[in-house]
Every structure is written in C-alpha cells, then in structure tokens.
C-alpha cells in the first residue's frame with residue numbers, strides 16, 4: 001500500500017507559519033529584554049508586543065487597548081467567563097451558554113455552578129445551530145453573561161453570534177464568544193458581532209502554541225484572573241511571552257491578509273471532499289451545517305463503523321484526522337457536540353473529522369477520496385451492525401433514541 | 403495512548419473475520435451505545451472440540467484485536483479449556499492493552515461465553531461453570 005503524508009487535523013492545531021517563526025526568532029535569542037524595564041532592551045520588546053497588539057486588533061476591528069494577551073484560548077475563555085461572572089456576583093448569578101461549547105467554556109461553567117452560579121445550557125438543532133430566540137427566552141433579570149462560540153470545533157457550524165449580540169445588547173447582558181476556530185479563517189468584526197468579550201488562540205491560525213488573546217470591549221468590567229505584576233495594563237499579570245505574542249501577531253496579520261483568497265480556496269476543497277464522500281460512500285451523513293460552516297471542516301458519520309478503528313487505518317496510510325468516538329477520547333461517552341445535535345450514540349461513535357488548512361491541495365482531497373472508501377468497506381465487512389442491516393435482522397441502527 | 407505491536411498486528415490483519423454458516427453457537431455482546439459490539443461464531447464437533455471460530459466486531463482497534471486473539475486462542479480447545487480463557491489471557495496474549503481499553507478484553511471473554519451458552523441452549527446441555535450472558539445485546543436502545 002502506498003503511504004501518504006496527509007495532515008487533515010488543522011482544527012486540532014496548525015503548523016507554525018515560517019514568517020511567524022522568523023519574526024519570533026530574535027525574541028528567543030538576542031532580544032530578551034523584559035518589556036517592563038525602562039532601558040533600551042525593554043523598550044524594543046515592549047514595542048514589539050504593542051505592534052502585535054495592533055495586528056490582532058486590526059484583524060477583528062478592535063482597538064489595541066482592547067486586546068489582552070493570555071497563554072492560550074483556554075485561559076482567555078476561563079478569564080472571560082469567571083471574570084465576568086465574578087464581577088457581577090452581587091447582582092447577577094446566571095450564565096447562559098450552549099451545549100456544544102468547547103470544554104474550556106463548558107467546564108468553566110460547571111465549575112461556576114459549584115460556586116453558586118446557575119447556568120443554562122442551550123440546546124442546538126440538528127445542524128448544531130443555537131437559535132437566537134432561545135437565547136432571548138433564557139435571559140432572566142439576573143443573567144450576567146451569554147457565552148456562545150463563533151464556530152464549533154468539531155462540526156464546523158458557524159453560530160449566529162451577531163443576532164445573539166443584538167439580543168444581549170437589548171437586555172444589557174454581556175456577550176462572550178469563543179472565536180478560537182473562527183479567527184484567521186472567517187472574517188471577524190467585534191462591532192458587527194456585538195461582542196463584549198472574544199477569545200482567540202494563535203496555534204489555530206499558524207501561530208505558536210501557548211499564546212492567545214482576550215478582547216475586552218472598552219468599558220467592560222471583568223474581574224482579574226491572573227494576579228501579580230502590572231502587565232497588560234494591570235489586567236493580566238505575568239511577564240509577557242514576547243516571542244509567542246510576536247509570532248501570534250505576525251501569523252494573524254498574514255491570515256487576515258490572505259483570508260479572502262484562502263476562504264474561497266479552502267471552502268472549495270471542503271465542498272469537493274464532502275461531495276466526493278457523498279458520491280462514493282453509502283450511509284455517510286454530513287454532520288454540522290452544510291453552508292454556515294467553517295471553510296476547512298468536514299465531519300461525517302459513517303454508519304456501522306467505529307471512529308477509532310477508522311483513524312487507525314488512516315494513520316497506517318499516513319493520514320491524520322480525528323474522531324468524535326468515545327474510544328479515541330479515552331472516555332466512554334462520544335462527543336458531547338454530536339450528542340447535543342441528536343445524533344444517536346452509534347453514529348456519534350462512527351464520526352470522523354477532517355479539517356483542511358493552508359497546506360492542503362486538491363491532490364490531498366483526491367488521495368483521501370481514494371483511500372477512504374475501501375477502508376470503510378473493510379470495517380463494514382467485519383461489523384455485526386452492518387450484517388444485521390444487510391440481513392434486516394437487527395434493529396441496532398434504526399431504533400436508537402434521539 | 404499507544405497500542406502494542408501485537409494489538410496493531412491483530413487489528414491490521416485480523417484473524418478469523420467472518421461468519422460460520424450454521425454455527426453451533428453464536429454470541430453477541432456489548433452495545434452500540436458504549437461503542438463496542440462483538441459477535442462470535444463457534445463450530446463445535448461431536449467430541450466437544452471447538453473446530454472453528456469466527457467473529458464480527460464493531461469497535462475500536464482494541465475491540466477488533468481482542469476478538470481476533472480470542473478466536474485464535476479458542477480454536478482446537480475443548481469447551482472446558484475454552485472456559486478458562488479469560489480477559490487476562492487475551493490481554494496477555496496481546497502484550498497488554500492501554501488501561502482505558504481493558505473493558506474490550508472483557509467483552510471478548512463475554513462473547514466467547516455467550517456463544518458457548520447459545521450452543522448449550524441449542525443442544526439442551528449444561529456446561530459446568532458457565533453462567534448465562536449478562537446482557538444479550540440486540541438493539542441500540544437504552
């Protein structure tokens with residue numbers, strides 16, 4: 001068997017852009033000054049951090065002073081939610097979020113529930129979309145914050161955040177959106193989104209790992225999360241990850257510049273892969289919204305097979321992807337996102353996510369379309385569920401509850 | 403998490419995949435909800451020796467590998483010898499499994515037992531030491 005070299009897991013992380021690496025290198029070597037100092041070494045690193053701040057701000061239509069660097073998407077999500085909730089503890093102890101958020105949001109909300117806050121987890125429809133009406137219905141006089149992601153990491157559905165923001169503005173409730181999967185891939189305008197807080201993470205747009213940012217709209221008060229020094233305008237303590245921040249700024253400005261072209265190119269690859277799978281593999285169901293979807297996301301459930309075994313076969317052929325199956329996550333429950341979309345357990349176990357990025361080409365899509373159908377056929381050949389389906393004996397596939 | 407070479411070998415080149423037409427005993431265990439279903443087919447001679455074993459499995463790499471190994475181990479054994487094959491035997495034969503996958507080896511043992519139970523039922527015999535399968539799987543309902 002011919003071995004490929006396919007990286008189709010760009011939603012998990014992306015390779016560092018060479019220009020971002022080049023921008024970072026001086027700060028890992030001779031430009032080591034602590035930005036808090038007053039001498040020349042410090043001034044030059046401070047200047048570079050502020051330049052990165054401008055680059056991030058420009059890419060989301062924010063002001064530089066509204067950008068705060070963190071050590072990644074997880075910290076920014078934690079800070080936004082805990083900080084907003086804590087600052088409103090006296091008056092408002094209710095938080096609204098969705099059932100399909102990343103664990104950085106969900107587990108933070110669960111933690112706050114234990115601390116005396118109440119949380120509403122909004123359901124989604126079969127496409128993974130949160131309805132703005134459901135947000136409005138869930139708002140109470142004591143609602144402090146709504147947190148709904150801009151785009152989902154598993155199924156790629158882009159959420160109607162701008163419409164949700166109109167509602168939160170009307171009711172005077174804060175809106176946070178986790179834009180980790182969206183940033184650098186679809187246009188983001190914090191004004192158009194009506195967002196008060198927005199999370200981004202560098203390693204999802206060809207920047208380095210371990211660095212992210214939280215946008216905090218001017219005038220929005222949230223509690224401090226990291227206590228210590230006076231960095232980040234006294235709001236986020238800790239000596240800056242200068243190299244990481246510089247790499248993030250560079251990567252984001254490149255992504256913003258290339259976005260229109262890349263959006264069109266990658267979306268076309270995505271649609272080619274989706275239609276290719278639908279044309280060649282029976283009993284395959286696309287998960288997520290067909291149109292309101294991240295340009296690189298392809299997520300399918302293949303009936304009668306289990307995702308981890310497909311991942312292993314793909315890996316043997318040099319193809320890296322990911323799965324919503326329980327077996328690949330180390331827990332016994334399949335993806336909470338697919339479950340919230342009403343996808344039955346066994347179809348959730350058979351889900352696979354391919355995420356395309358700037359390095360992928362049409363040849364990659366063709367290679368995948370060549371190796372995938374025989375793998376599915378092979379796994380179905382050994383599946384008792386498929387046997388039952390063919391012989392009409394078992395109801396395994398048809399009776400699973402929503 | 404990493405699989406041993408043996409596990410990968412039995413996953414990539416599973417032994418005994420398929421069905422046995424008119425099998426002496428068939429056992430299906432597991433459920434789609436937790437992500438693993440194993441079906442084991444046994445062909446048992448008049449002398450009580452297991453002449454052939456085949457399987458079909460829906461599940462992860464470990465589930466496929468344990469099915470493959472369990473059917474290998476059981477061939478040529480008497481019923482009593484087959485009952486001595488436990489999840490530990492299967493796991494050891496595979497050079498171990500990652501901790502989160504140990505339940506897969508339990509399923510392999512249960513599937514063998516369920517097939518033997520089916521054989522006993524069909525032939526109205528009792529097999530000493532064999533208890534009825536905990537849960538005879540048949541649909542994805544909770």
Ligand SMILES: Cc1ncc(COP(=O)(O)O)c(C=O)c1O
Pocket residue numbers: 011012071072073074075077102104149151152153178180181201202203210211212
């Ligand atoms: C939607 C979403 N939010 C948050 C995170 C966490 O970001 P980070 O890995 O930078 O902590 C991720 C990435 O894993 C993500 O996809």
